[in-house]
Amino acid sequence: MAINLPNILTITRILLTPLFIIYLLKDMYMFALLVFTVAAVSDGLDGLLARCFNQRTVLGAYLDPIADKLLLTSAFISLAVLKIIPAWVTVLVITRDVLIVIGLSIFTLRDIDFEIQPSIASKLTTVVQLSTIFFTLLDMKLETLLTVKYTFYWVTAILTIISGLHYIYLGMNILQDTSPPKNI
Numbered sequence: 429m430a431i432n433l434p435n436i437l438t439i440t441r442i443l444l445t446p447l448f449i450i451y452l453l454k455d456m457y458m459f460a461l462l463v464f465t466v467a468a469v470s471d472g473l474d475g476l477l478a479r480c481f482n483q484r485t486v487l488g489a490y491l492d493p494i495a496d497k498l499l500l501t502s503a504f505i506s507l508a509v510l511k512i513i514p515a516w517v518t519v520l521v522i523t524r525d526v527l528i529v530i531g532l533s534i535f536t537l538r539d540i541d542f543e544i545q546p547s548i549a550s551k552l553t554t555v556v557q558l559s560t561i562f563f564t565l566l567d568m569k570l571e572t573l574l575t576v577k578y579t580f581y582w583v584t585a586i587l588t589i590i591s592g593l594h595y596i597y598l599g600m601n602i603l604q605d606t607s608p609p610k611n612i
Contacts, residue, residue, distance in 0.1 A: 438495045453510075464561060514581060556587050
């Protein structure tokens with residue numbers, strides 16, 4: 429069955445994203461932090477429930493990364509536009525995601541079968557990106573976490589680059605393995 433608790437949590441994360449942005453734009457940072465935290469927790473919870481109760485679905489395999497990208501992209505772009513987070517971090521995050529989408533598009537256009545399976549580097553990158561947004565929003569009230577926040581910016585940048593390069597490597601291998609043989 430496609431509609432189950434993990435998928436409902438994923439859809440809820442998608443629906444929370446506009447509310448999160450509205451709170452950001454209205455300078456209601458504590459409400460934005462609360463909504464973002466609920467969305468971030470739902471990200472971990474939906475995967476855990478899907479694995480523990482054997483409720484993995486094809487719909488969930490597609491919706492979960494879309495929900496992640498929607499939330500994180502919206503958060504990074506909004507915070508960069510509001511000059512709360514450095515724009516260079518946002519550029520790296522968005523560039524990696526665009527490269528992944530381009531790679532998936534190439535596979536689809538070339539009719540190459542592939543399975544959507546996030547790597548460990550990608551999962552770690554998502555956790556660090558979520559944490560970066562969390563600590564950035566938390567710091568809006570505390571203003572004492574400057575070192576933690578900037579450490580997260582750099583760790584996010586490094587992991588985003590590593591994860592992006594890893595996906596490029598995997599994609600190039602898949603393309604090479606599916607290339608028609610060359611005539612000599």
